[in-house]
Amino acid sequence: MRKPDPWGNYQTHCHWMKQALRLAEIAAKLGDVPVGAVMINGQGKIIAEGYNSKECHHDPTGHAEIIAIRQASQTLKSWHLEECTLYVTLEPCIMCAGAIIQSRLGLLVYGVDDLKSGSIRTVLNLPDSAASNHRLSVLSGILEGECRQQLKHWFIEKRLKKS
Numbered sequence: 001m002r003k004p005d006p007w008g009n010y011q012t013h014c015h016w017m018k019q020a021l022r023l024a025e026i027a028a029k030l031g032d033v034p035v036g037a038v039m040i041n042g043q044g045k046i047i048a049e050g051y052n053s054k055e056c057h058h059d060p061t062g063h064a065e066i067i068a069i070r071q072a073s074q075t076l077k078s079w080h081l082e083e084c085t086l087y088v089t090l091e092p093c094i095m096c097a098g099a100i101i102q103s104r105l106g107l108l109v110y111g112v113d114d115l116k117s118g119s120i121r122t123v124l125n126l127p128d129s130a131a132s133n134h135r136l137s138v139l140s141g142i143l144e145g146e147c148r149q150q151l152k153h154w155f156i157e158k159r160l161k162k163s
Contacts, residue, residue, distance in 0.1 A: 010142075013109055016040060016087040017143040019049070020111070023064065024089045024150055027051035034154045035090045037064035039072040042083030042106075048072035064088060065096040069103050081105045089147040091118035091140065097126040101134045109139045111147030 016038050023036025032052040039048035050067025054060060065088050073079045085107040092100060092110065097119040100108055113122040120127060120138055127136035 012044075013087070013139065013142045016046075016085075017089070017109065017111055017147070019046070020064075020087045020089050021143065021146060021150060023049055023051040024147075027053065027064070028150070028154050030056045032056060032062075034150050035064045035088065037068040037086060037088040039068045039081070040085045040087070041072075041076070047075045047084070061095065063093065063096050065092050066099055069099050069105075073103070079103055085109060087142075090114050090151065091120050091122055093117045094119040094124060094126060097124070101127060101132050101136060104134050105136060107137045107139065109142055111140075111142055112144050112151065113140065 019038045020036040023038065024034035027036065028034035030053065032055045035052045037050045038046055041047045048068045048071030050064040050071065052064050053062035053067065065086065068086060069081070072081055072084060081103040083106055086100065086105055087109045089111045091112065091114040092108070093114070094117065108120065110120065115122060117123060121140065126132060127134070127138065
């Protein structure tokens, strides 16, 4: 079994994060917080993708990461995702962090820290806690500026529409 290399090729990490940013833009256009996720298998091929859809589907579990994990599990016909890498534009929340740990994900790569509910390193550190039965490799800060700007722009637009 090949585990993903967390420090692999920076250009590859940027490539996949750009894909996640494009998916996040779809969420934004549908009225959801712009978060996108892309799941890559051990051979470097995209096997799943997701974007936030809580608002448009009226589903509290409609987070980009959950959607990508579900799709990847269906594609692989297994909930074991040890050989996969998940790219997501925003640090996962506690629900998504729990699903990531349960899936035994090989590597999580995220763009920007979530100072309000980030549960990988910022507010909580679920992967390294006693509650975790899986040691997750994490790489953060890939295209951090672009990910932050996309979120910031969306929230500014949302506030302007309310006023």
